[in-house]
Amino acid sequence: MLSDTKETGGSTVENNSQVKAHYDALLGRTYTWMMGGASTNFEENRKFFDLHGLRPPTVDAKALDLGCGSGFQAIPLLELGYAVIAIDMSADLLQELKGHKEALARKVSGQSPLPSLTLIEGDILRLRALLPSDALASVDLAVCMGDTLTHLQSTAQVQSLVKNAVSFLKPGGTLILHFRDLTRHLEGTDRFLPCRTDENNIFTCVLEYEEAQETFLDGRDKEDRFVLINDLLYTRPDASAPWTFKKSQYKKLEVPPEEVLKMMQDAGMDTSFHPLAFGVVAVMGRKKP
Ligand SMILES: C[S@@+](CC[C@H](N)C(=O)[O-])C[C@H]1O[C@@H](n2cnc3c(N)ncnc32)[C@H](O)[C@@H]1O
Structure with a gap:
């Protein structure tokens, strides 16, 4: 089903302005749908x-x-x-x-x-x-x-x-x-979250915890810990169109x-x-x- 794809919109998000970039690139237009309407x-x-x-x-x-x-x-x-x-x-x-x-x-x-x-x-x-x-x-x-x-x-x-x-x-x-409360970590494949799917959209989120990826954390406060959120969206305008793959990531704070x-x-x-x-x-x- 997903073989006919092209890839757009990758970005790595590292500070507040890049949280905005993530919403501008991917999440802003899908957020309400992804959350269930x-x-x-x-x-x-x-x-x-x-x-x-x-x-x-x-x-x-x-x-x-x-x-x-x-x-x-x-x-x-x-x-x-x-x-x-x-x-x-x-x-x-x-x-x-x-x-x-x-x-x-x-x-x-x-x-x-x-x-x-x-x-x-x-x-x-x-x-x-x-x-x-x-x-x-x-x-x-x-x-x-x-x-x-x-x-x-x-x-x-x-x-x-x-x-x-x-x-x-x-x-x-x-x-x-x-x-x-992101201090409560998910483990293994539980980190792969199927957020929402319909006929023309498949939204999945993958979480990576600080221990798994130290390098994206440059410039953080020493005490603070983060989760890298990878949002992955397959989307198409209708059933006759090819799938487009969009991906974007940002970090969330463990509070x-x-x-x-x-x-x-x-x-x-x-x-x-x-x-x-x-x-x-x-x-x-x-x-x-
Ligand atoms: C997960 S959504 C929650 C939105 C809404 N409160 C809800 O329950 O659906 C997070 C929102 O916070 C906004 N946001 C994140 N950091 C922000 C900041 N520093 N200043 C203003 N808005 C911010 C994002 O643009 C996004 O709309």
Whole structure:
């Protein structure tokens, strides 16, 4: 089936700008499909926010979505009544989120108007530059969900993100960091993950841990450990066309959940820890008054 292929789009990704290159080259246009589609993920996050009682505390409540992607969290937050500021470095995914917001606006037209959605293309590590200074201490809920955190390139970057996100929260505001605990290694052929397949697309991901490949880690912090993510996509426009093979790789940070808990506590938060399915965890903090 896969014999008639050509190869395009190889890239090696070594820092934040190369994470962006990876999304621009391959993942941005396939991310939502690869994750099982928008509706499934909107529904999953509606349930998550409901389970944790994250309704907007006031009519003008504000949420910050850090690494929003195509809006798996931003859309449910808008539905709940939050005005959302959504930041991402992928133009493709922000464009897709804009489309989901427009579809939602059409769906609810005639009912109460949707709160605002502000889209910002930029690096979540530069929050202070991206947001106006009067946004400090004005946000009710900040989320960095769906494994965005592991895209950062050092524990120091995670710490900086936590500190900055907390500075934009009101006292009593909530921060949710939701990510895969990559410190729990898969072994052998379990590292080959069939992400999603349909008639015209086959998406597979292969994980390589630090021990297996020391050379891609130049310039890292000594303490930090990484997983090299190899995304492999066979795709064709329709059944009569030849398959095209696209490949791209980037590294993800092993972020120990207990360190994230400590970072939040050090930033002045009361915290709670929620282990979820498939090694995913949610670390939640409430900013002390
Ligand atoms: C795995 S996706 C998660 C997206 C969304 N939160 C979700 O649950 O589907 C990670 C997202 O983070 C974005 N991202 C990664 N590092 C970033 C950074 N430093 N600044 C802004 N966006 C970043 C990527 O472009 C991508 O959209």
